[in-house]
Amino acid sequence: MAHGFALLENVDLSVVVNTADDLMLHGLAISPDLDTVMYTLAGLANTDTGWGVRDETWSAAGMIERYGGPTWFRLGDHDLATHIVRTAWLASGNSLTDVTRLLSSALGVHAQLLPMTDSEVHTRIRTVDGWVEFQDYFVKRRHADEALELRFDGIEAAQANEHVLAAISVAELVVIAPSNPFVSVGPILAVHGVLDAIRDSRAKVVAVSPIIGGSAVRGPAAVMLRTLATDAGAAGVARHYAKAYPGLIDVFVLDTSDAGEAAAVRQAGLDPHVSGTLIPADDDRRRLAGELIKLA
Amino acid sequence: MAHGFALLENVDLSVVVNTADDLMLHGLAISPDLDTVMYTLAGLANTDTGWGVRDETWSAAGMIERYGGPTWFRLGDHDLATHIVRTAWLASGNSLTDVTRLLSSALGVHAQLLPMTDSEVHTRIRTVDGWVEFQDYFVKRRHADEALELRFDGIEAAQANEHVLAAISVAELVVIAPSNPFVSVGPILAVHGVLDAIRDSRAKVVAVSPIIGGSAVRGPAAVMLRTLATDAGAAGVARHYAKAYPGLIDVFVLDTSDAGEAAAVRQAGLDPHVSGTLIPADDDRRRLAGELIKLA
Numbered sequence: 154m155a156h157g158f159a160l161l162e163n164v165d166l167s168v169v170v171n172t173a174d175d176l177m178l179h180g181l182a183i184s185p186d187l188d189t190v191m192y193t194l195a196g197l198a199n200t201d202t203g204w205g206v207r208d209e210t211w212s213a214a215g216m217i218e219r220y221g222g223p224t225w226f227r228l229g230d231h232d233l234a235t236h237i238v239r240t241a242w243l244a245s246g247n248s249l250t251d252v253t254r255l256l257s258s259a260l261g262v263h264a265q266l267l268p269m270t271d272s273e274v275h276t277r278i279r280t281v282d283g284w285v286e287f288q289d290y291f292v293k294r295r296h297a298d299e300a301l302e303l304r305f306d307g308i309e310a311a312q313a314n315e316h317v318l319a320a321i322s323v324a325e326l327v328v329i330a331p332s333n334p335f336v337s338v339g340p341i342l343a344v345h346g347v348l349d350a351i352r353d354s355r356a357k358v359v360a361v362s363p364i365i366g367g368s369a370v371r372g373p374a375a376v377m378l379r380t381l382a383t384d385a386g387a388a389g390v391a392r393h394y395a396k397a398y399p400g401l402i403d404v405f406v407l408d409t410s411d412a413g414e415a416a417a418v419r420q421a422g423l424d425p426h427v428s429g430t431l432i433p434a435d436d437d438r439r440r441l442a443g444e445l446i447k448l449a
Numbered sequence: 450m451a452h453g454f455a456l457l458e459n460v461d462l463s464v465v466v467n468t469a470d471d472l473m474l475h476g477l478a479i480s481p482d483l484d485t486v487m488y489t490l491a492g493l494a495n496t497d498t499g500w501g502v503r504d505e506t507w508s509a510a511g512m513i514e515r516y517g518g519p520t521w522f523r524l525g526d527h528d529l530a531t532h533i534v535r536t537a538w539l540a541s542g543n544s545l546t547d548v549t550r551l552l553s554s555a556l557g558v559h560a561q562l563l564p565m566t567d568s569e570v571h572t573r574i575r576t577v578d579g580w581v582e583f584q585d586y587f588v589k590r591r592h593a594d595e596a597l598e599l600r601f602d603g604i605e606a607a608q609a610n611e612h613v614l615a616a617i618s619v620a621e622l623v624v625i626a627p628s629n630p631f632v633s634v635g636p637i638l639a640v641h642g643v644l645d646a647i648r649d650s651r652a653k654v655v656a657v658s659p660i661i662g663g664s665a666v667r668g669p670a671a672v673m674l675r676t677l678a679t680d681a682g683a684a685g686v687a688r689h690y691a692k693a694y695p696g697l698i699d700v701f702v703l704d705t706s707d708a709g710e711a712a713a714v715r716q717a718g719l720d721p722h723v724s725g726t727l728i729p730a731d732d733d734r735r736r737l738a739g740e741l742i743k744l745a
Contacts, residue, residue, distance in 0.1 A: 180537040210508045216530030220555045222537075230526040233533075234512030241476040241518075259516045 154330040154361060156193050157442030159264050160435055164446070166264040167320035168194075169347075171332075172249065173269075173276040173305050173340035176288050178226055179217070181236040182243055185288075186337065187253055187268060188235055195260035197231075200433070203371050206231040225293040250314055265320065269341045272311035276336055277304050287336065296373040299380050305340050313346035321350040326449035329360035329402065331430060333374040334390055335381055342398060351401060357449035360394055360423075361406040361441075362387040365431055388417035395421040404448055406430060406441075450626040450657060452489050453738030455560050456731055460742070462560040463616035464490075465643075467628075468545065469565075469572040469601050469636035472584050474522055475513065477532040478539055481584075482633065483549055483564060484531055491556035493527075496729070499667050502527040521589040546610055561616065565637045568607035572632055573600050583632065592669040595676050601636050609642035617646040622745035625656035625698065627726060629670040630686055631677055638694060647697060653745035654699050656690055656719075657737075658683040661704040661727055684713035691717040700744055702726060702737075 155168045168190055175184045185204065192198040192206055199205045209229035218224045228236065235256060242252045248271040257266045276287040280298035290296060321327060332338055342348055351358060364387045369375045378384055382393045387407040391414075394402050405423040407414060408430040415425035426448060432438045451464045464486055471480045481500065488494040488502055495501045505525035514520045524532065531552060538548045544567040553562045572583040576594035586592060617623060628634055638644055647654060660683045665671045674680055678689045683703040687710075690698050701719040703710060704726040711721035722744060728734045 179533045180540050181533065210506045210526060212506045212526035213509065213530040213533070216527045217534060220530065220534045220552060222530075222534050230506060230508035230529075231512045233526075233529065234509040234516065234518075237475045237477065237509070237529075237533075238513060238516045238518055244476050256516060 154328065154332075154432070154438070154442070155190055155264065156435070157432060157438030157440075158328075159194050159262075160439040161442055161446070164442075167267055167316070167324075168264055169267050169269055169314075169317050169320070169341055171269060171337045171340050173274040173308075174287050174291070174336070175273075175275075176226070176286070178228070179222060180240070181228075181233075182240045183226075183228075183236050184239070184249070184253075184268070187266065188232065191235075191253075191257045191260060191262060191266055194257070194262040194264055194266070197260065205229050226288060250316060265316065267314055267317050267320065269317060269344050269347070270311040270314055272307060274305050274307040274311050274340060274344075276340060277306055278302070278336075279304075291336075291373075296376070300335070300373065300377050301380060303335060303339070303381065305343055308340065308343050309345075311344050313344045313350070317344075318346055318350045321347070321354050321356070324354055324356040326446060327351055327354065327356040327358045328445055329358070329394075331361040331363040331370075333363060333369070333372055333377065334393055335374070335377045342401075348398065348401065357404065358402050359404040359406060359426075359445050359448055360391075360402045361430055361445075362390050362408065362411065364390050364411070365408040366410045370431065386414055387411040388414035388421065391418040391421045391423050391425075395423060406445070450624065450628075450728070450734070450738070451486055451560065452731070453728060453734030453736075454624075454742075455490050455558075456735040457738055457742070460738075463563055463612070463620075464560055465563050465565055465610075465613050465616070465637055467565060467633045467636050469570040469604075470583050470587070470632070471569075471571075472522070472582070474524070475518060476536070477524075477529075478536045479522075479524075479532050480535070480545070480549075480564070483562065484528065487531075487549070487553045487556060487558060487562055490553070490558040490560055490562070493556065501525050522584060546612060561612065563610055563613050563616065565613060565640050565643070566607040566610055568603060570601050570603040570607050570636060570640075572636060573602055574598070574632075575600075587632075587669075592672070596631070596669065596673050597676060599631060599635070599677065601639055604636065604639050605641075607640050609640045609646070613640075614642055614646045617643070617650050617652070620650055620652040622742060623647055623650065623652040623654045624741055625654070625690075627657040627659040627666075629659060629665070629668055629673065630689055631670070631673045635693075638697075644694065644697065654697060655702060655722075655741050655744055656687075656698045656700070657702040657726055657741075658686050658704065658707070660686050660707075662706045666727065682710055683707040684710035684717065687714040687719050687721075688717045691719060702741070 158166045171186045199207045278290045279302035391405045406426045412427045418425035467482045574586045575598035687701045702722045714721040
């Protein structure tokens, strides 16, 4: 979705990214969501897997495995360089915001890529086996467990990124991306000040459904909608947003295949907009982004 | 040379390695000499370059360059994994000795690979531009500057590795490898207790000349012999050892091409042994190692 806006001309784009999935591995600071967005906007993303870098090599991962290191979170060689440089720059006293700006501008990204906070926030998920770290649940256990409860450790003390608040205050359009409402969108909106900033801004607020035809394109959003919100479908997402963030969202975009749920979205208090939301190609992305701008 | 002994059966081999060239780069703990020996004994070494891993890939180095990171010390992807794992294990409280044992045994190295010390020692070299770090001199400036003076910062406080002292105390043969006498052998012998341990042991002490036909196979040994010891040739190395470490060395091995210097070696007080010391192939290495064992 962010890539769609980046492909348009005359769009001043800031992308606010979840950092509650960040982890330390092999002593390296890894920010999976920031990197996925950065690689996508830089044209380096592996679009087959949905994470990591295209034409990646795996030499270091093979050696780390020989050394008996953890292998459940596979780090490609290009990707590893990002984590090494990030870790070194953080260790020199730079904030994650500063490091993200330096990394993304080095890769030719024009958009302002913003971690939701420079504070540490860690998503933990309660499964039948108890509370687990987000990446344990998501990568190691391949999100096979039912997510029974969520918490964002550190969220109370987390300070909103001032650039995030500034970008929202002048925005004409705020888009809640077609991402997981619970573990990707949820932490961002849970950072103190972010919700108020969106409510206080003049921006049109548009959320795009991550559920298409009853399921998520990738990841556990559809399953979480069932276990965490006892709901289903695109309209279920709209109901969740309406309930969790009353009055926040103006327009809810749902896929043409879910057009039958438009009335239910309206019933939840959101203005439905039906469009093609499966956007694998640049042209699709550009088209949907253009449509959202017209809504604003 | 170490590889020659490792190729022999019934040899209990400990390799004591210089760590005064170690450096931190991108926040990673890099031990170039330990790694060169480890990769060589593991059969992974790049024998063309004399450093790094065979069939290396360079994906991370390319990304680090894009990020504007330092590129003068090129880190291959396999090699990077070694530094990442080492750094993580050191950060967990393991000593460099422990980490080296874990790394080398994971790669199937049977020999005991021992850093000379777990303390930090840093070789610095005085050039006409002043004192520079060893790797600045060696890699960044490609040892093009004249080395006018050496110092090993931290050597006074450095504690000898207890495993080094133990290995020496029971050794039947101590071989001073055909390595740079000043910056590779020198720091090891400068660690408190090492010289005494060798002198106190019953071991035959054999030094192999790093100078063949007046020049070093690789690196600045021949030039340093001129600037730091005002001498030259294989016999010059023998004279340097005799002067710097009186009574330490029993036999000095020089290459057949330097047989004419045998008398000068004897004059310096060392017992000359002439042999083929250029040992690129496994067979050569095994043969020379066998000869040295016979000397003992």
